Amino acid sequence: MFSNCSRQLTSQFSNHLKRLQSTLIIAEHDNKGLNPITQNALTAAKKIGGEISVLVAGTKCGPAAEALAKANGLSKILIAESDAFNGFTAESLTPLIISTQKQFNYTHIIAGASAFGKALLPRVAAKLDVSPVSDVIGIKSPDTFVRSIYAGNAIQTMKANDPIKIISVRGTSFEADKLEGGSAKTETVPTDGCATDMTVFVGQQLSKSDRPELTSAKVVVSGGRGLKSGDNFKLLYDLADKLNAAVGASRAAVDAGFVPNDLQVGQTGKIVAPDLYIAVGISGAIQHLAGMKDSKTIVAINKDPEAPIFQVADYGLVADLFKAVPELTSKLS
Amino acid sequence: MARVLVGVKRVIDYAVKIRVKPDKTGVVTDGVKHSMNPFDEIAVEEAVRMKEKKLASEIIAVSCGPTQAQDVIRTALAMGVDKGIHVEVSGAEYETLQPIHVSKILAKLTEKEKADMIIVGKQAIDDDSNQTAQMTAAALDWPQATFASKIENGDKEITVTREVDGGLETIKCKLPAVISADLRLNEPRYATLPNIMKAKKKPITKMTPKDLGVDVSPRITVVSVEDPPVRQAGAILPDVDALVGKLKEGGHI
Numbered sequence A: 001m002f003s004n005c006s007r008q009l010t011s012q013f014s015n016h017l018k019r020l021q022s023t024l025i026i027a028e029h030d031n032k033g034l035n036p037i038t039q040n041a042l043t044a045a046k047k048i049g050g051e052i053s054v055l056v057a058g059t060k061c062g063p064a065a066e067a068l069a070k071a072n073g074l075s076k077i078l079i080a081e082s083d084a085f086n087g088f089t090a091e092s093l094t095p096l097i098i099s100t101q102k103q104f105n106y107t108h109i110i111a112g113a114s115a116f117g118k119a120l121l122p123r124v125a126a127k128l129d130v131s132p133v134s135d136v137i138g139i140k141s142p143d144t145f146v147r148s149i150y151a152g153n154a155i156q157t158m159k160a161n162d163p164i165k166i167i168s169v170r171g172t173s174f175e176a177d178k179l180e181g182g183s184a185k186t187e188t189v190p191t192d193g194c195a196t197d198m199t200v201f202v203g204q205q206l207s208k209s210d211r212p213e214l215t216s217a218k219v220v221v222s223g224g225r226g227l228k229s230g231d232n233f234k235l236l237y238d239l240a241d242k243l244n245a246a247v248g249a250s251r252a253a254v255d256a257g258f259v260p261n262d263l264q265v266g267q268t269g270k271i272v273a274p275d276l277y278i279a280v281g282i283s284g285a286i287q288h289l290a291g292m293k294d295s296k297t298i299v300a301i302n303k304d305p306e307a308p309i310f311q312v313a314d315y316g317l318v319a320d321l322f323k324a325v326p327e328l329t330s331k332l333s
Numbered sequence B: 001m002a003r004v005l006v007g008v009k010r011v012i013d014y015a016v017k018i019r020v021k022p023d024k025t026g027v028v029t030d031g032v033k034h035s036m037n038p039f040d041e042i043a044v045e046e047a048v049r050m051k052e053k054k055l056a057s058e059i060i061a062v063s064c065g066p067t068q069a070q071d072v073i074r075t076a077l078a079m080g081v082d083k084g085i086h087v088e089v090s091g092a093e094y095e096t097l098q099p100i101h102v103s104k105i106l107a108k109l110t111e112k113e114k115a116d117m118i119i120v121g122k123q124a125i126d127d128d129s130n131q132t133a134q135m136t137a138a139a140l141d142w143p144q145a146t147f148a149s150k151i152e153n154g155d156k157e158i159t160v161t162r163e164v165d166g167g168l169e170t171i172k173c174k175l176p177a178v179i180s181a182d183l184r185l186n187e188p189r190y191a192t193l194p195n196i197m198k199a200k201k202k203p204i205t206k207m208t209p210k211d212l213g214v215d216v217s218p219r220i221t222v223v224s225v226e227d228p229p230v231r232q233a234g235a236i237l238p239d240v241d242a243l244v245g246k247l248k249e250g251g252h253i
Helices: A002-017 A037-048 A062-069 A090-104 A115-127 A233-243 A251-255 A321-331 B038-052 B069-079 B099-113 B132-140 B193-199 B240-249
Strands: A022-026 A051-058 A076-081 A108-112 A133-141 A144-149 A154-160 A165-169 A185-188 A199-206 A219-223 A246-249 A276-280 A297-302 A315-318 B002-007 B010-012 B034-036 B056-065 B083-088 B117-121 B144-153 B157-164 B167-174 B177-181 B204-207 B220-226 B235-237
Touching (some): A037 A051, A037 A165, A051 A090, A090 A115, A090 B144, A108 A115, A115 B132, A233 A246, A233 A276, A315 B240, B002 B099, B038 B056, B056 B069, B132 B144, B132 B177, B157 B177, B235 B240
Parallel strands (some): A022 A108, A051 A076, A076 A185, A219 A246, A297 A315, A315 B235, B002 B056, B002 B117, B056 B083, B117 B177
Antiparallel strands (some): A133 A144, A199 B167, B144 B157, B157 B167
């Protein structure tokens, strides 16, 4: 009886409040810590306005929830801890998000446009019969979003007409929230019905590196086909170490097996926007430019003066990279 | 053996430098070279390889779009697909056709054709949405294996290696399932002339979203499509010393 009562109250309330925005952010973490793209998603959520809650789901939510508890402007942190979320599969997380949505009636559901967010949000959207909006680079109003199409060669402004807006946001287009000054309260949400045997997580083979993470690095040094071999990438690692830079690559370098796929910068790889991007032996195909042309300063080192990369580079050096890169590295010490 | 449905989209060729229309309503498509979305070629290739390994019994290629969408279905047929379905959507409806609509169409066709595997590209290179596979899986309540770079077929399940941010991950999905192909899944074959000729005899069924009971009314309004900001022309530097100087000037070192 009591629950009936409160349900009626809730529905009356929601009628009064329906013009207000309320956003649910799906936190991305690895059970050990928060993925920084969640901080960019938080900034995007603040642009929309209204109440903001964050959902932390995983086998171990403590570290991510602790980090988020420091953020200001959060009304609530929802915790869903269960073995069902091993591997963060979309199949296990979708029922959780749907039941959370049913309980709290958010107007917006947001996550970072990472591999995690891209796999998850469209599944959630389809279950809610909503058309999701991918990889948003700007928020003009609670229903009007800006995104890039055609590998970043056109900018589309669009109005989403569905009642719930489900958007993934491009990390590099929104500042990272500093996670300071807040003390949001946490609440546990039930995880019944989330366990599934549809998809089972088997394992990961993650690339290990001491260098900064590619998508959030201040400086990125990238190599392309011009490097000629995986061994020659050592030239770039040496340069990157001098600059405390992350190392990226073009698709040609990944396809040739010089470096693993998770270093790929471009339309179908990672989107980066560092302060300084140094493209070495990269011609500058449309698909590569899509991933780096929002960098503040672009330097290109290429022996072909006609290479399209020079059209976007602030500083170009027409030179043999095998001479120029070691020289640059030595002159930086 | 699986009956496999592949989704193929006709898009502006990946090598074309697109032009935004002066009235800012979209990009110029008339008279521009189009071809099959590169990720869909990979999806088709994977399906054909499954058939060659006797893991798939029949492959059906589906494309939603105007009359010209049949061109990419023919390409798929020439690569080894058995039959095509063209879901005709044109004019204003095609302008606002989104993954939500396509996923509903694919789900309906999957039921109709009794398919038990769907392979699509991970994203179309025009709208860059990266949504259709996930939404189709949700519509059917099937598992999803997104950004696949390796697929190993079992009897009742598939083991899929996925390209994720930090490297690779492996999952097992129960069949039936939806797969989205990443670039490194395979190297698509070229259709040979005899196969292109043979493809002309393969059947393409035509239907409309209405025939399938799918509502394609727009979920978005395009406010504008504009050119991205143009970067200011840079300078070609004479040597490494000049570059070091500029990096110092810019406060990078």
